[in-house]
Amino acid sequence: MPKRTILAFAMLTCLLVTKLCTADERPNIVFLFSDDQTVGAVGCYGNKDVITPNLDKLADDGVRFVNHYNTTSICMASRCCVLTGLYEHRHGCNFTHGNLEHRLIDQSYAVRLREAGYFTGFAGKIGFVLQEGGFDAIEPLFDRWAGGPGQTDYVTKKNKGIAQYADKYPHCSRAYGAWGADFLKAAKASGKPFCMSISFKAPHLPWIPDPIDMELYKDGPYTRPANWGVENGLHLSPQVHTSRAANSYREWVNEYDRAAKNYYALITGVDAAVGMIRDALKTEGLADNTVIIFTSDNGYNSGSHGFGDKVIPYEEGSKSPLIIYDPRLPKKYAGQVCSAVTANVDMAATIFALAGVPAPEGIDGKNLLPLLTNPSGKVRDHLPLFNYWGIDSAQSLAVVTPKWKYIYWYYGGEGMQPTEELFDLEADPTEMVNLSGDANHADELAKMRKMYDAEVAGIAANHIAHHGYERYGKLFDRNLAWEKKASLVIHDTKKAKKAKQPKTNPYSKPIDAPASK
Numbered sequence: 001m002p003k004r005t006i007l008a009f010a011m012l013t014c015l016l017v018t019k020l021c022t023a024d025e026r027p028n029i030v031f032l033f034s035d036d037q038t039v040g041a042v043g044c045y046g047n048k049d050v051i052t053p054n055l056d057k058l059a060d061d062g063v064r065f066v067n068h069y070n071t072t073s074i075c076m077a078s079r080c081c082v083l084t085g086l087y088e089h090r091h092g093c094n095f096t097h098g099n100l101e102h103r104l105i106d107q108s109y110a111v112r113l114r115e116a117g118y119f120t121g122f123a124g125k126i127g128f129v130l131q132e133g134g135f136d137a138i139e140p141l142f143d144r145w146a147g148g149p150g151q152t153d154y155v156t157k158k159n160k161g162i163a164q165y166a167d168k169y170p171h172c173s174r175a176y177g178a179w180g181a182d183f184l185k186a187a188k189a190s191g192k193p194f195c196m197s198i199s200f201k202a203p204h205l206p207w208i209p210d211p212i213d214m215e216l217y218k219d220g221p222y223t224r225p226a227n228w229g230v231e232n233g234l235h236l237s238p239q240v241h242t243s244r245a246a247n248s249y250r251e252w253v254n255e256y257d258r259a260a261k262n263y264y265a266l267i268t269g270v271d272a273a274v275g276m277i278r279d280a281l282k283t284e285g286l287a288d289n290t291v292i293i294f295t296s297d298n299g300y301n302s303g304s305h306g307f308g309d310k311v312i313p314y315e316e317g318s319k320s321p322l323i324i325y326d327p328r329l330p331k332k333y334a335g336q337v338c339s340a341v342t343a344n345v346d347m348a349a350t351i352f353a354l355a356g357v358p359a360p361e362g363i364d365g366k367n368l369l370p371l372l373t374n375p376s377g378k379v380r381d382h383l384p385l386f387n388y389w390g391i392d393s394a395q396s397l398a399v400v401t402p403k404w405k406y407i408y409w410y411y412g413g414e415g416m417q418p419t420e421e422l423f424d425l426e427a428d429p430t431e432m433v434n435l436s437g438d439a440n441h442a443d444e445l446a447k448m449r450k451m452y453d454a455e456v457a458g459i460a461a462n463h464i465a466h467h468g469y470e471r472y473g474k475l476f477d478r479n480l481a482w483e484k485k486a487s488l489v490i491h492d493t494k495k496a497k498k499a500k501q502p503k504t505n506p507y508s509k510p511i512d513a514p515a516s517k
Contacts, residue, residue, distance in 0.1 A: 001476070004235075010418070012017065013079050014172055016254075018405075020207045024120075024351050025194060025289070025292050026193040026355055027193065027196045027289055027326070027328065027354055027355070028144070028187070028192070028193050028195070028196075028286060028289055028290040029113075029118075029195040029196070029290070029292065029351055029354055029355065029407050030180075030196050030198075030281075030290055030291070030292045031195070031196070031198070031276065031293045031347070031351065032200075032270075032274060032277070032292065032293065032294045032295075033079075033082070033124070033197065033198065033199040033200065033266070033294075033295060033296065033297060034124060034197050034200050034203065034224065034270050034294075034295075034296040034297075034298055035075060035199070035200060035201055035203065035204040035296065036075075036203055036205075036224060036296065036297070036298060036299075036300050036310065036319065037201065037267060037270075037299075037300065037311075037320055038296075038299040038300040038301075038302060038316050038317070038319065038320065039066070039068065039224070039299060039315075039316070039319040039320055039321050040204075040302075040316065041264065041300070041321075042055050042056070042059075042063060042262065042267070042269055042321045043055070043056045044056040044059040044060070044323075045064070045066070045173065045266075045321060046330075047223075048223070049222045049223055049260065049264060049342060050264040050267055050268065051213075051217075051264070051268045051270065051271070052267060052268065052271040053275070054270050054271045054274040054275035054278065055270070055274055055294060055321070055323065056126060057326050058274065058278075058292060058294060058323050058516055059323050059335070060323030060334065061325045061327075061334050061335070061338075061370050062323055062324050062326065062334065062335075062372075063290070063323070063324050063325075063333070063337070063338055064321075064322075064323050064335075064336070064337050064339075065322035065324070065338045065340070065342050065368075065373065065416040066321055066323075066338070066339050067319070067322065067338075067339050067340065067341045067342065067400075067402055068154075068295065068319060068322035068342045068343070069318050069319055069320075069341065069342070069344070069383055069385060069400060070102040070296075070297065070298045070299065070318055070320060070344045070385075071087055071088065071341050071343050071344055071345055071364075071384060071385055072087075072088040072094065072298075072313055072344075072358075072384060072385075072386050072387065072389075073153035073299055073313070073317055073318045073387070073389070073390055074094065074095070074164065074297075074310060074311050074314075074387075075125075075127050075204075075211070075297045075298060076093060076095055076128050076343050077091075077093060077094035077097075077388075077389070077408060078297040078298050079127040079199070079297055080093040080094075080100050080104075080128055080299050081343075081344045081345045082344050082345070082347045082348065083105065083108040083298070083348060083354075084104050084105070084107060084108050084148060084345075084348060084363070085109075085111065085345050085346075085347070085348030085349050085359065085360070085361075085363035085364060086104070086178070086345065086363055086364055086365075087364045087384070087386065088386055089386065089459050089464065089467075089469040089472065090106075090364065090462065090463065090464055091104050091461075091464065092464035092467030092469070093128050093467075094388060094389050094468075095389055095450045096389060096413075096468070097389075097467045097468050097469070098132055098466070098468070099128060099130055099131045099134075099392075100128050100129070100130050100131065101130070101464075102131065102132040102133065102137065103267075103320075105130060105138070105141065105446050107157075107360040108115055108341060108348065108352040109195070109324055109347075109348045109352055109355075109357075110122065110141060110142065110195065110197065111141050112352070112357050113351070113352075113357055114141070114142070114143065114194045114195075116196045116340055116355065116356075116357045117192055117193070117196075118188045118192060118194060118355060118385075119143050119144075119186070119190040119192040119193070120141075120142050120143050120194065120196070120197075121142055121143060121144035121183045121186075121187070121193045121195075121196045121197070121295040121403070122142045122143070122144075122145055122146070122147050122196075122197045123145075123146035123147060123150065123161060123162065123176050123179045123180065123183075123197075123198045123199070124146070124147060124152065124176055124198050124199035124200055124201065124324065124486040125148060125150075125151065125152045125199045125201055125204075126138055126145075126147045126148070126149075126199065127199070127202075128295070129149075130477060131223065136417045137151045138183055143190075144183050144186060144309075145161065146158065146159075146160075146161025146162050146163060146179050146218055147161060147199075148177075151204065152172070153172065153201070153203065153207075154172050154201060154202075154208040155170065155172070155208075156169055156170050156171060156172045156175040157170070158171070159172060159175075159513070161179070161408070162175040162176060162178075162179050164178065165178045165325055171202075171209075171211075171212075171269060171517075172201055172202075172209035173200055173201075173202050173210060173212065173266070173269035173270050173272065173273050174269065174272055174273055174276065176198050176200060176273050177272065177273030177275075177276030177277055177341060178276065179180075179198070180196060180198055180273070180276065180277045180280065181277065181279075181280035181283075182313070183196050183517075184277075184280050184284050185284060186288060187205055187286075188284050188286060190407070191198045193355070195355070197507050198273075198277075199297075200270050200271050200273065200345045202266035202267065202269055203236065203262075203263050203264075203266035203267050203270070207262035207263060207266060208266075209265035209266045209268075209269060210266075210270075211454060212272075212415065212459065213265040213266070213268040213269045213272070214261075214262075214265045214369070216268060217261045217264060217265050217268075218261075219257060219258075219261065219293060220256075220257030220258075220260070220261065221257055221266075222257050222260035222261065225302060225303060225304045225316065225430070226306050226430050227305055227430035227431070227432060228256070228304060228306075228502060229253065229305075229306055230253060230305075230306030231306070232304075232305050232306065232430075232432065233246070233305030233306040233307065233516075235432065235433075235434055236305060236314075236421070236434070237407075237409045237418060237419040237421060238397070238419070239393050239394055239411050240312055240394060240396075240409065241410035241417060242391055242393040242394050242414075243306050243307075243311065243312055243316065243390065243391065244308075244309060244311065244390055244391075245301055245307040245309050245310065245311055245396035245452070246306065246308075246394075247311050248307060248308055248309065249308025251308075252301070252302050252303035252307075252308045253303050253306055253308070253412045256274040259302070259303075260302075263302070271484070274294065277292075277394060278292070285495055286318070287327060288328070289328065289509065290326050290327065291324070291325065291326045291327070291328075291354055291508060292323075292324070292325045293322075293323070293324050293325075293350070294321065294323045294324075295321060295322040295323070295344070295347065295454045296320035296321060296324070297344070298310040298311075298317070298320065299316055299317045299318050299319045299320050300316065300317060301314065301316045301317040301361065301468070302316060304316040304317075305431075306431070307444050309351045310386065311387055311389065311390060311394075312396075312398075313385040313387065313396060313398040313405075313407055313430055315405075315430070315431060316424070318385055320344075322342060324350075324368065324372060326369075326372055326511060329372060333372060335374055336372075336375040337375060338371050338374075338375035338376075339375075339376075339402055340371055340377060340378040340379060340380075340402070341378070341379075341380060341382065341383045341400060341402055342366075342368055342379065342402060343365065343383050344367075345363070345364045345366075346364035346365040346366050346379070347365065347403045347415070348363065348365050348369050349363060349365035349368075349371060350365070350367050350368045352367075353367040353369050353422045354369065356383035356496075366379035366380055367379070367394070371431050373452075378402075381401065381451075382399050382400060382401045382451045383398060383399065383400050383401075384398070384399050384455040384466065385397070385398040385399070385400060385456075387505075388468075388469065388472065392489045392490070393413065393416065394411075394474075395410070395411070395412040395475070396409050396410070396460060397410075397450045397455060397456065397459075397472075398406060399448060399451045399455060400425075400451075401448075401451075402425070402426075402427055403424065404422065404423065404424060404425060404447075405421075405422070405423045405425055405431070405444070405448075405450055406420070406421070406422050406448035406449065406451070406452055407420070407421040407422075408420055408421075408441075408452060408476065408478050409421075410475050410476055410477075410478070410482075410485065411482075412482030412485070412486070412491075413482070413486060413489065415487070417480060418437040418478070420445075420478075421434045422434060422436040422438075422444065422445050423435065449478070452478065453478070456473060456478075457473075457475055458474045459472050459473050460472075460473025460474075461473075464490065471488040471490075474488060475488055475489075483512045484516050494498070
């Protein structure tokens with residue numbers, strides 16, 4: 001064989017080996033997702049009542065984000081936002097709007113990373129089904145699958161994918177940790193980089209904590225949010241008082257200590273599973289090249305302003321914890337706190353960037369990796385917060401910056417008038433003073449209105465077809481009179497409360513929490 005040919009062959013071999021080594025060195029990714037966890041329900045975010053040593057350690061090792069929002073703060077839509085990197089009106093999946101189209105999950109980080117050579121796995125609550133094939137069509141998209149339909153169950157043996165762990169871990173949170181440890185063994189054996197996603201049921205209703213974790217908590221008292229109670233919601237729009245958050249889940253107002261105890265105990269169970277997974281990463285020798293992301297699908301109001309669950313755009317209901325730990329970064333970046341506005345749609349973009357896989361063109365999410373080494377930076381100027389679900393009178397669009405939040409409640413029926421709210425989040429983080437009518441803040445109001453109007457135009461111009469979002473370009477238009485919108489309202493609004501804000505707490509007797517979406 002000629003020397004030139006031998007040399008060319010050697011160079012080609014070297015290039016191929018280099019490429020394979022580079023592929024093998026791509027980071028592993030662990031995405032951990034709790035359900036209904038508000039930003040303040042973690043020790044490292046300042047909560048002294050909840051016990052979360054493993055999440056606190058993760059934050060000490062990584063970067064903690066303090067302005068992380070769910071662009072739609074309800075489980076089904078938010079989970080699709082995370083997977084696809086798209087806003088709800090672009091992926092079209094939410095209660096009353098329809099299921100996720102298969103073409104969109106094909107563009108998700110889970111599917112594209114697998115196509116790029118990643119070993120992938122999912123366990124827990126997936127939270128949606130596909131238009132083509134339903135729930136069963138999701139399992140074949142992963143190498144390892146322990147997902148469950150619907151809300152799943154806290155009893156391990158009732159969840160097919162993790163039932164094998166029931167004897168040792170009868171409560172599902174630690175069982176998911178055990179599944180995660182076994183996945184890591186399989187992933188290591190595959191020789192591929194991996195992407196593992198675990199979606200915990202906790203701390204979603206019904207509150208059934210692991211007895212192990214309940215033993216850690218007393219009956220109270222537990223610290224109420226600074227804006228806790230119905231009296232601290234009287235200044236807010238009449239529209240929001242027609243929402244589910246205002247009229248259900250009253251245990252957060254009537255039985256706060258019991259609610260907090262159960263809620264926190266469930267979060268401690270998730271924290272224990274996080275510890276199990278980190279221990280397994282060390283045992284398998286994978287810890288040094290595995291990026292861990294922890295967040296939740298939506299916030300929870302927990303009695304703030306007298307509201308119970310999520311959905312509405314105030315801070316507690318729309319913000320969740322976000323912690324990202326990349327062990328490959330120098331230690332000087334550990335323990336940083338980032339105040340940039342981040343979003344659930346950013347999870348897909350960030351995971352794509354970690355894996356070196358091109359993101360689908362035109363997704364709404366932003367890559368957060370630059371913030372890990374520059375936590376004072378930003379990836380956007382503002383973020384929209386949508387509520388397209390539930391009673392029409394409580395649907396809204398908001399925009400938020402690190403300092404300001406603007407909310408427009410479009411509904412003008414039932415004796416209400418369209419309402420604007422403007423909050424200075426730096427001076428008033430509990431949103432107790434609506435500055436929209438304050439002449440001293442007219443310039444800020446104008447700026448936020450401009451951002452808002454741009455988002456409305458975006459909805460009108462770029463929404464998915466056949467999922468019921470066509471009307472929102474007009475409903476959310478603050479320059480269009482209510483009379484020209486009223487015919488677009490399609491849900492029953494007769495049960496909406498009149499524009500009367502409660503003068504006293506109307507919930508004098510405990511009311512059991514309903515089954516939750």
